[in-house]
Amino acid sequence: MSVQINKLHPHFAVEVVGLDASRPDPALCAQVQAIMDTHAVAVLRDQTLDDEQQIAFSRCFGELEVRPAVRTQVTERIDNPRVRHNEIFDVSNLDQAGRVLPPDDDRRSYALGNQLWHTDSSFRQLSATWSLLSARIVSPVGADTEFADTRAAYDALPEAMRARIDGLVAEHSIWHSRARRGGYQPSAEELRARPPARHRLVRTHPGSGRKALYIAMHASHIIGWPDDEGRDLLDELIDFATRPEFVYAHKWRLGDLVIWDNRCTMHRATPFDDLGLVRDMRRTTVREAVSA
Ligand SMILES: [Fe+2]
Known part of the structure; x- marks a missing residue:
C-alpha cells in the first residue's frame, strides 16, 4: 500500500495513511523523519502497537526518556500491571490494575x-525532540489534543518583538507548571531530582532550519529580568503563538x-x-542528544 500524506492545517500537521510503525526499517524511519522535519506533527492512522513495538519504533529516532516516579496512592502489589516499561509514559486515567483514578489521586x-x-x-x-502518543482507548467525548506551530508564530511576529527576544534565555521547571494548575505538591526528593533547566527563547529547528519560539508553561522567568516582567513577556508570546491560525486540534x-x-x-x-x-494513551519521548 502506498503512503498517503494529507494536510490537516495550512501551516503544519499531516495525516499519514498506509504506513506500519510496528515494522520499522531504515527506509520507513527515514520517511517519517522527512515528514516530521517539514510538518512537525504527524498523525499515523491505524496503528496497532503494543508497548514493545512502540518503544522499538521510537528508538529509530534517538534515545528515549525514562519516566520519573510520581507518587501514587496505590500501594498494593499488582500481578499484571498495565504498564511495565519505564520508557512508556502512562497518559491514561487508569491505575496499574486498570481502574479509573479517584478524584484525589496524585497522578x-x-x-x-x-x-x-x-x-x-x-x-x-x-529536553525532548519528539513525543509519540499512541491511542489504545479513546474517550468518545472531549480529550482533544491541541497543537500550536511555533515556527509559523515566530515568522508572524512583528520585527520589533523578534529583535526584543533575540538572545533571551528562560528558566523552565516542571514544578512551576504544576503549581499553576492542579496544585500538585512535590516532595523535597522530587524537587531535588528534577531541577530547572535554561533554554533560549528562539532556537533554530534542526530539521527545517527555520527559527521557532521555545516557550511553555514550564517557563517561569527570563534570566536577568525581574520575574513579573519575564512572566508577562512569556505569557504574551504564548498568547500570540496559540492564536487560532497557528493551532491544530486533534480529535483522536x-x-x-x-x-x-x-x-x-x-x-x-x-x-x-x-x-x-476511560482513556488509555501511552507516550514515548525521544531525548535530545546534545543540549540545544
Ligand atoms: Fe505533553
Whole structure:
C-alpha cells in the first residue's frame, strides 16, 4: 500500500495513511523523519502497537526518556500491571490494575498541568525532540489534543518583538507548571531530582532550519529580568503563538499514533469526563542528544 500524506492545517500537521510503525526499517524511519522535519506533527492512522513495538519504533529516532516516579496512592502489589516499561509514559486515567483514578489521586492532579500550553520536557537540560502518543482507548467525548506551530508564530511576529527576544534565555521547571494548575505538591526528593533547566527563547529547528519560539508553561522567568516582567513577556508570546491560525486540534481515533516535534510546537490536553470515561494513551519521548 502506498503512503498517503494529507494536510490537516495550512501551516503544519499531516495525516499519514498506509504506513506500519510496528515494522520499522531504515527506509520507513527515514520517511517519517522527512515528514516530521517539514510538518512537525504527524498523525499515523491505524496503528496497532503494543508497548514493545512502540518503544522499538521510537528508538529509530534517538534515545528515549525514562519516566520519573510520581507518587501514587496505590500501594498494593499488582500481578499484571498495565504498564511495565519505564520508557512508556502512562497518559491514561487508569491505575496499574486498570481502574479509573479517584478524584484525589496524585497522578490525576499531576496530569491537570498538561492542560496548559507546553512542550514536553522543556524543564530538562537535555529536553525532548519528539513525543509519540499512541491511542489504545479513546474517550468518545472531549480529550482533544491541541497543537500550536511555533515556527509559523515566530515568522508572524512583528520585527520589533523578534529583535526584543533575540538572545533571551528562560528558566523552565516542571514544578512551576504544576503549581499553576492542579496544585500538585512535590516532595523535597522530587524537587531535588528534577531541577530547572535554561533554554533560549528562539532556537533554530534542526530539521527545517527555520527559527521557532521555545516557550511553555514550564517557563517561569527570563534570566536577568525581574520575574513579573519575564512572566508577562512569556505569557504574551504564548498568547500570540496559540492564536487560532497557528493551532491544530486533534480529535483522536483508536489506533492513532501522533508524533510531534517539541522543538517547534506547543501542545495541551483538553478536558474530558476522566472520572466517568476511560482513556488509555501511552507516550514515548525521544531525548535530545546534545543540549540545544
Ligand atoms: Fe505533553
